[in-house]
Amino acid sequence: MAGGRFAAKIVPCLWFDSQAEEAANFYVSVFPRSRIGSIVRYGEAGHDVHGMAAGSVLTVDFELDGQSFTGLNGGPHFKFTEAISFQVFCETQEEIDYFWEKLSADPEAELCGWLKDRFGLSWQIVPTVLAGMLTDPDRSRSERVMNALLAMKKLEVAALQAAYDQS
Numbered sequence: 645m646a647g648g649r650f651a652a653k654i655v656p657c658l659w660f661d662s663q664a665e666e667a668a669n670f671y672v673s674v675f676p677r678s679r680i681g682s683i684v685r686y687g688e689a690g691h692d693v694h695g696m697a698a699g700s701v702l703t704v705d706f707e708l709d710g711q712s713f714t715g716l717n718g719g720p721h722f723k724f725t726e727a728i729s730f731q732v733f734c735e736t737q738e739e740i741d742y743f744w745e746k747l748s749a750d751p752e753a754e755l756c757g758w759l760k761d762r763f764g765l766s767w768q769i770v771p772t773v774l775a776g777m778l779t780d781p782d783r784s785r786s787e788r789v790m791n792a793l794l795a796m797k798k799l800e801v802a803a804l805q806a807a808y809d810q811s
Contacts, residue, residue, distance in 0.1 A: 656714070657714045658724075660715055661720045662701075664701055667763045668715050685700060696717060726753075732769050744769050751797075757770050791807070
């Protein structure tokens with residue numbers, strides 16, 4: 645129920661074919677202040693439902709910069725789509741470049757700050773200044789920024805700022 649009566653926590657669960665532990669280790673290596681939590685393995689009961697071997701990883705809990713996730717090895721039944729993505733807000737171009745280099749694995753999927761990693765998960769690597777530029781009450785400024793953004797793959801803060809400052 646709403647109104648603060650419960651202490652519910654929202655944790656995204658990411659469905660992998662069989663790479664949940666590999667993905668969690670990869671993401672933890674990319675994001676600072678991150679860690680692997682508990683790992684649950686398939687037992688004799690249930691492993692055959694998803695075509696997994698008994699003893700293989702069922703779920704892995706991990707945290708990326710304070711945000712909890714669960715990776716689930718559920719077999720090849722479902723794949724990630726661009727309908728869900730994770731936004732990474734960056735203060736500097738150096739941060740944008742770092743996350744882009746570490747995460748991008750499919751150049752064909754890059755557009756307007758969006759990328760796809762080697763597991764097929766979509767990410768948006770976004771400069772924190774972008775929201776203010778796009779919501780500026782001067783519509784000509786925000787339109788110039790949007791036009792610049794639409795022409796980019798990886799977002800370039802200097803180019804966005806130049807479009808914003810143009811008179």
